[in-house]
Every structure is written in structure tokens, then in C-alpha cells.
Amino acid sequence: MAPKLDIETYPGNIINNEFVPTPNTRHSINPATGSPLFKVPVTRAEDLDAAVEAARKAFKSWSTTPFSERAKLLLEYTDAIEANRDELENLLTKEQGKPLSLSHTEMDFALSWLRAFATMKIEDEVLQEDEEKIIYSTHPPIGVCAGIVPWNWPILLGVGKLGPALITGNTFIMKPSPFTPYCDLKLGELAKGIFPPGVVQVLSGDDNLGPWITEHPGIDKVAFTGSIATGKLVAASCAKTLKRCVLELGGNDAAIVCGDVDIDKCLPKITTLSFLNSGQICMLTKRIYIHESIYDEFRNKMVEFTKNNIKTGAGTEEGVVVGPVQNKMQFDKVKDIYAQIEKQNWKTALAGQAEESRNGYFITPAIIDNPPEDSQVVAEEPFGPIVPLLKWTDEDDVIDRANALRTGLGASVWSKDLKRAERMARRLEAGSVWVNSHFDVDPRVPFGGHKESGIGMEWGIEGLKHYTNSRSLWVWKKIFE
Structure with a gap:
């Protein structure tokens, strides 16, 4: 017993x-x-x-x-x-x-x-x-x-x-x-x-x-x-x-979404894996590169899905996805990134809020609309419920952008063309790379990062x-x- x-x-x-x-x-x-x-x-x-x-x-x-x-x-x-x-x-x-x-x-x-x-x-x-x-x-x-x-x-x-x-x-x-x-x-x-x-x-x-x-x-x-x-x-x-x-x-995982995807099938997982655990997971989708041919539709549907399905609140409340940020130190770091939205003139597809409420560390999700590649929200891991969406056109260019950082924990490619997706995936510099998924882990599969x-x-x-x-x-x- x-x-x-x-x-x-x-x-x-x-x-x-x-x-x-x-x-x-x-x-x-x-x-x-x-x-x-x-x-x-x-x-x-x-x-x-x-x-x-x-x-x-x-x-x-x-x-x-x-x-x-x-x-x-x-x-x-x-x-x-x-x-x-x-x-x-x-x-x-x-x-x-x-x-x-x-x-x-x-x-x-x-x-x-x-x-x-x-x-x-x-x-x-x-x-x-x-x-x-x-x-x-x-x-x-x-x-x-x-x-x-x-x-x-x-x-x-x-x-x-x-x-x-x-x-x-x-x-x-x-x-x-x-x-x-x-x-x-x-x-x-x-x-x-x-x-x-x-x-x-x-x-x-x-x-x-x-x-x-x-x-x-x-x-x-x-x-x-x-x-x-x-x-x-x-x-x-x-x-x-x-x-x-x-x-x-730490990681700053890139997800590359090709123009041929079925948005309605892949968007719920990509969105949820941007905000799960209030963004406090090293292998979440933290930079989402979307092909320009579907960028506007994907962005708009992601905003609607987040508004309707990604509820913020105490972990004991029914249906909550985004709980509080775990501690004040991290809360202050994420608040500082949210403060950069206005200072840096980032365009928001969904404006989140980062203020203490109910004496807890609650931050609601934010989606940043195509910020500059060198902006803080792209170049640094936020470890909070904020994610940038970025446009891409050329395959070689988006691979270079995904690989540009000193982090290399996880990455993903999303496409109906599996041969193309696997070809792209093999070029990504990360310890775990997924095709048409993200953040899959298994005790029998090695897990770790490249670079820093x-x-x-x-x-x-x-x-x-x-x-x-x-x-x-x-x-x-x-x-x-």
C-alpha cells in the first residue's frame, strides 16, 4: 500500500x-x-x-x-x-x-x-x-x-x-x-x-x-x-x-508555415503551443514564419481562435489555458517586453495586457504583427504569452532567418508537401525538429539543444x-x- x-x-x-x-x-x-x-x-x-x-x-x-x-x-x-x-x-x-x-x-x-x-x-x-x-x-x-x-x-x-x-x-x-x-x-x-x-x-x-x-x-x-x-x-x-x-x-523555436497548409487544421495546435503554460515552456512556438500568400488569413484566424479559446485565469478555474506567470521576476521581464510594444511601435494583431490583477501575475496573450526581424520580441525568448508573426516568401531566406539566432532547441515546418517539408526540416539547426507538429516529446527519444x-x-x-x-x-x- x-x-x-x-x-x-x-x-x-x-x-x-x-x-x-x-x-x-x-x-x-x-x-x-x-x-x-x-x-x-x-x-x-x-x-x-x-x-x-x-x-x-x-x-x-x-x-x-x-x-x-x-x-x-x-x-x-x-x-x-x-x-x-x-x-x-x-x-x-x-x-x-x-x-x-x-x-x-x-x-x-x-x-x-x-x-x-x-x-x-x-x-x-x-x-x-x-x-x-x-x-x-x-x-x-x-x-x-x-x-x-x-x-x-x-x-x-x-x-x-x-x-x-x-x-x-x-x-x-x-x-x-x-x-x-x-x-x-x-x-x-x-x-x-x-x-x-x-x-x-x-x-x-x-x-x-x-x-x-x-x-x-x-x-x-x-x-x-x-x-x-x-x-x-x-x-x-x-x-x-x-x-x-x-x-x-532556453530556446526560441521557429515554426515555418508554408502556403499550402490547411489553416483550419494546423492553426489550433500552433496557437495553443504559443500560449500553453503562459508561454513558459522552452520548446513552444515562439517565432511563427507564415508564407505571405496566407499571412493575412492565418493572422486573422489566429486572433479569433485566441480570443475564443485561450482563456486567462487562475489554474483552478474551468477552461483556463493561460494561468499566471509563475513568479514576480519573470512577470517583470514579460511586462517589460509588453512595454516595448508602444515604445518600438510594434503593430499588434492582438493587444495583451500585462498588469497585476487579483494580487496574481496575470498576463493576457499578445500577437505581434510582422515586427522587424531584429526586434526584441523576435530575437529574445519572451517566456511569456506573447508571440510574433512574420512574413516569408523565399525558402532559403526563411531557413536563414530561422537559423539566425544562437538558440537551437526546437523548430518545425508545416506543409502538405512532406518531401519539401522534410527537406526544409533537415536544414534547421535545432535538437528537435518536427514536420506538421511541434513540442512532441517521448522518454525514448533524445532531447536537447544545439548552439547555446x-x-x-x-x-x-x-x-x-x-x-x-x-x-x-x-x-x-x-x-x-
């Missing part, structure tokens, strides 16, 4: 399968109301040291635990999460702000991801074999891995690091975002009743904790999801001890290998004959 969580009880960090309180606490807020949420720990350096020591001790036995046993425990853990999914989904909406329907989707993904990871075994590969020798490529676990989790998808991106780390034989320390610590602490609470001590630990903290983790000599790998600016700091910090790092950073959108991959066998070292094993057969 899976334990039932008491959602409003946070007695401490999860260290070595124990609740460990801290002298100081902090709290986040509900972004829909501005109300304070429950108190959580503020980790000290000595708490991190204790967690690392427990993780290093646990690694010795966990790394030699058979794959079948690791998979069994990972599935038990998944079942325990599922038994508490309703409480966790409500907590996720309360701390993150997303609509309950999207919290439900995130939980569906998290459970599917964990169950998929439990089936993914990295097998030895025979590179060469003859009468004298056999040479294997093997993949032993790295050691103690840390996951630094962002505030936009705290459950999915938390277990999306935890699962690959554990199934490959590593021990794992999770650091939730200070803005959304609650669900991840509860995930740690469930883990402590299933895994051996030191295998899964969760530490909540302030802005000091991230740098302590990346600099700690006892941590062997950091998996980080967040902004490009912070990712560069993480990489520099990890370099001091030459620890491995995988960075999944990241280093390394997550998920899929390729992503799991980033939690291992590559080792060549030479076995000479006849030397003692």
Missing part, C-alpha cells in the same frame, strides 16, 4: 531517508493569489555535505544492484506517485500556477517517463572479437548525480533526471527551484520509503544551493534545466572539478548514456594458454 502524503507538512529535507530540518526556512507564493505557501527548508552547506556523503556511500551498493531490482523499485516508486497524483496535481497548480488540466498532463507524462526508463537497459556492445580477444564498449554509472530542476515543469523535469540516474546505477540529489519546491520535496518523501538510504535525496534551498552543488567535489555530474545565462554559470562552475554536466537551456540551447542530451538511450562513463574493456583470451 503506497503511503498517502500530507501535502501541507514539510518537516525538512530528505537526507539519507530521514527528514532533516534546518534552522532557517522560507516559503514560495501562489502566483494566482500572491498568498504565501508553506514553509520549506533552507539548506546549509553542511546539509549538502551530509547528503553527498550518504549518496557516495549508497553508490557502492546501488551501482552493483542488478538492473531488474533497480527497475522494480523504480516502478514501485512510480506507483506510489500515482497513488498520490490528485494531491500532487493540486499542489502543482497551487505552487506553479498552471491550469489543473495541464498539471494532470504533466503527471501523466511523469508516470509514463518513469515506467519507460524502467525498461531501458544500456547493453554492452561488442566492438571487436576474434580468436585472441574480445573488446566491449561498456557504460558504468558515473557516481553521485545532482539534478537542478526548473520551476516551469517541476514534476516531469524532476523525475526526468531522477529516473535515468537511478536506472543506470547512480545515486541522485534533487534540487528544486526555490520558486516551486513543494512537489519535488513530496517526491523525495515518497522515495525515502522505497529506495535504500542515500539513493534519492531532495534538498530545498535559496540561491546559494545551486553553486554549492556545482562546485562540490563529491558530486560527479550535474543535470541542469534553466536559462542560457545560468547554464553558462553552471558549466563554468562544473569545470572547476571537471564534473560532467548536461545543460538543457544546451550541451548533451536527456532521455532516450543516448540521454541515459550521459549518466554513465564510456569504458572500453579488452579481454585477451589466450595469453596464459
Whole structure:
């Protein structure tokens, strides 16, 4: 029988399968109301040291635990999460702000991801074999891995690091975002009743904790999801001890819409994927290039669809798509971009509003009508519910425009002509490229960015290998004959 969580009880960090309180606490807020949420720990350096020591001790036995046993425990853990999914989904909406329907989707993904990871075994590969020798490529676990989790998808991106780390034989320390610590602490609470001590630990903290983790000599790998600016700091910090790092950073995804599309069929998905989670997803459609032959019709229909179908409000309200922006820091950034509309004389197809209301961080969607290519709303990732529409005529030119930025996370091409669309897609510089879709993800498919959108991959066998070292094993057969 899976334990039932008491959602409003946070007695401490999860260290070595124990609740460990801290002298100081902090709290986040509900972004829909501005109300304070429950108190959580503020980790000290000595708490991190204790967690690392427990993780290093646990690694010795966990790394030699058979794959079948690791998979069994990972599935038990998944079942325990599922038994508490309703409480966790409500907590996720309360701390993150997303609509309950999207919290439900995130939980569906998290459970599917964990169950998929439990089936993914990295097998030895025979590179060469003859009468004298056999040479294997093997993949032993790295050691103690840390996951630094962002505030936009705290459950999915938390277990999306935890699962690959554990199934490959590593021990794992999770650091939730200070803005959304609650669900991840509860995930740690469930883990402590299933895994051996030191295998899964969760530490909540302030802005000091991230740098302590990346600099700690006892941590062997950091998996980080967040902004490009912070990712560069993480990489520099990890370099001091030459620890491995995988960075999944920001994007500014281009969607190229060709003139032959059926607008009514593709527009709902493109529009929804411009504003989902209030634009706070790194792989949304953030620059929409529309062929000039259908530009006006597409723009007008997108405005109407947004007015009629993209409702803004608290995540607990029925039918809401755009919840509040998650925190004041991000709210102020998005407000600044909205302020540029008048300053830069951008033409709006749909004018959004960016003002605090009901004490929450609510911003309504905005659609910018063919702004200059070098404008802020095109060149920078807004991470809010604002999207530019841009005209294109020439195929080579639109590919160049889509590839012009230093980001390269995702991109898409939309066309009835699949050969042409695939040809164009193969020229786009991004880690994930879709034809006639966008933001499709799967635990068995590698995920990561090109250029400044990241280093390394997550998920899929390729992503799991980033939690291992590559080792060549030479076995000479006849030397003692």
C-alpha cells in the first residue's frame, strides 16, 4: 500500500531517508493569489555535505544492484506517485500556477517517463572479437548525480533526471527551484520509503544551493534545466572539478508555415503551443514564419481562435489555458517586453495586457504583427504569452532567418508537401525538429539543444548514456594458454 502524503507538512529535507530540518526556512507564493505557501527548508552547506556523503556511500551498493531490482523499485516508486497524483496535481497548480488540466498532463507524462526508463537497459556492445580477444564498449554509472530542476515543469523535469540516474546505477540529489519546491520535496518523501538510504535525496534551498552543488567535489555530474545565462554559470562552475554536466537551456523555436497548409487544421495546435503554460515552456512556438500568400488569413484566424479559446485565469478555474506567470521576476521581464510594444511601435494583431490583477501575475496573450526581424520580441525568448508573426516568401531566406539566432532547441515546418517539408526540416539547426507538429516529446527519444540551447542530451538511450562513463574493456583470451 503506497503511503498517502500530507501535502501541507514539510518537516525538512530528505537526507539519507530521514527528514532533516534546518534552522532557517522560507516559503514560495501562489502566483494566482500572491498568498504565501508553506514553509520549506533552507539548506546549509553542511546539509549538502551530509547528503553527498550518504549518496557516495549508497553508490557502492546501488551501482552493483542488478538492473531488474533497480527497475522494480523504480516502478514501485512510480506507483506510489500515482497513488498520490490528485494531491500532487493540486499542489502543482497551487505552487506553479498552471491550469489543473495541464498539471494532470504533466503527471501523466511523469508516470509514463518513469515506467519507460524502467525498461531501458544500456547493453554492452561488442566492438571487436576474434580468436585472441574480445573488446566491449561498456557504460558504468558515473557516481553521485545532482539534478537542478526548473520551476516551469517541476514534476516531469524532476523525475526526468531522477529516473535515468537511478536506472543506470547512480545515486541522485534533487534540487528544486526555490520558486516551486513543494512537489519535488513530496517526491523525495515518497522515495525515502522505497529506495535504500542515500539513493534519492531532495534538498530545498535559496540561491546559494545551486553553486554549492556545482562546485562540490563529491558530486560527479550535474543535470541542469534553466536559462542560457545560468547554464553558462553552471558549466563554468562544473569545470572547476571537471564534473560532467548536461545543460538543457532556453530556446526560441521557429515554426515555418508554408502556403499550402490547411489553416483550419494546423492553426489550433500552433496557437495553443504559443500560449500553453503562459508561454513558459522552452520548446513552444515562439517565432511563427507564415508564407505571405496566407499571412493575412492565418493572422486573422489566429486572433479569433485566441480570443475564443485561450482563456486567462487562475489554474483552478474551468477552461483556463493561460494561468499566471509563475513568479514576480519573470512577470517583470514579460511586462517589460509588453512595454516595448508602444515604445518600438510594434503593430499588434492582438493587444495583451500585462498588469497585476487579483494580487496574481496575470498576463493576457499578445500577437505581434510582422515586427522587424531584429526586434526584441523576435530575437529574445519572451517566456511569456506573447508571440510574433512574420512574413516569408523565399525558402532559403526563411531557413536563414530561422537559423539566425544562437538558440537551437526546437523548430518545425508545416506543409502538405512532406518531401519539401522534410527537406526544409533537415536544414534547421535545432535538437528537435518536427514536420506538421511541434513540442512532441517521448522518454525514448533524445532531447536537447544545439548552439547555446544546451550541451548533451536527456532521455532516450543516448540521454541515459550521459549518466554513465564510456569504458572500453579488452579481454585477451589466450595469453596464459
